[in-house]
Amino acid sequence: MTSEKSKMKIVVIGGTGLIGSKVVKNLRERGYEAVAASPNSGVNTLTGEGLAEVLERASVVVDVSNSPSFEDAPVMEFFKTSTGNMLSYEAAAGVGHHVALSIVGTDRLPDSGYLRAKVVQEKLIQESSIPYSIVRATQFFEFFGRIADSATEGNTVRLPSVSFQPMAADDVARVVSEVAMASPLNGTVEVGGPGVQRQGPGLRGRLPPGDSYEECQRQRFARLLRDLNGLFRCLGGSLGRYRSRRQHQQHGAQRCHAAQR
Secondary structure (H helix, E strand, C coil): CHHHHHHCEEEEECCCCHHHHHHHHHHHHCCCEEEEECHHHCCCCCCCCCHHHHCCCEEEEEECCCCCCCCHHHHHHHHHHHHHHHHHHHHHHCCCEEEEEEECCHHHCCCCHHHHHHHHHHHHHHHCCCCEEEEEECCEHHHHHHHHHHCEECCEEEEECCEECCECHHHHHHHHHHHHHCCCCCEEEEECCCCCEEHHHHHHCCCCCCCEEEEECHHHCCHHHHHHHHHHCCCCCCEEEEECCCCCCCCEEEEECCEEC
16 A cells, blocks of 8 residues: 555645645655645746646645735636646646645635635636545634734734634645545535634734734724635534644544535
């Protein structure tokens, strides 16, 4: 079995980022030939540069890449073009499984340009000839600082009164790795953190001394915060149990059942 794994090549697009580097590490530890692909390694999914070469002998492609811009037009262009290029080159190379990381609630917040682009990405994957699996995850614990920064004015952090269900990047990477090692779902799996918490108190303990937070009406926030509201909301439904190794070890991280399409 180990020799079979060592012969199986899995290419991770965005393999040097927060999630991608962890996925590469996980796969290598399990005996797979995991290749980290990024612009720094000569692979550009927007132009197609390096894709044909890196996909030679690849059995699985894992896409955890992200747009360098979050403006509506550039982010749409990124996901539409890069996903289209990947799928085209994968078909030519005979790749048998395309895995993509997405966001819980992607199709429930059409006002967000970023999430509209993720919907397009998912649709391209679903309509391609390549067997696929889509992993939708809730927000990462590691992004708390970035969230607080985006909502800060002076020494005050204004956050909407919403609940969210953050998840550790290690856990997200582990789920993505497990999906990549398994047979294609031809559907979507949704994962979330170990428990639901309110956004304000959840971030308050991570703010620098002297900063404060203020909960306000949702309609008072700029478009960015309305977008974040959608990202943080974990979908309801029947939840299974998923064991977390890091944050909240005493709890089980909740994992939604696969939604077959």
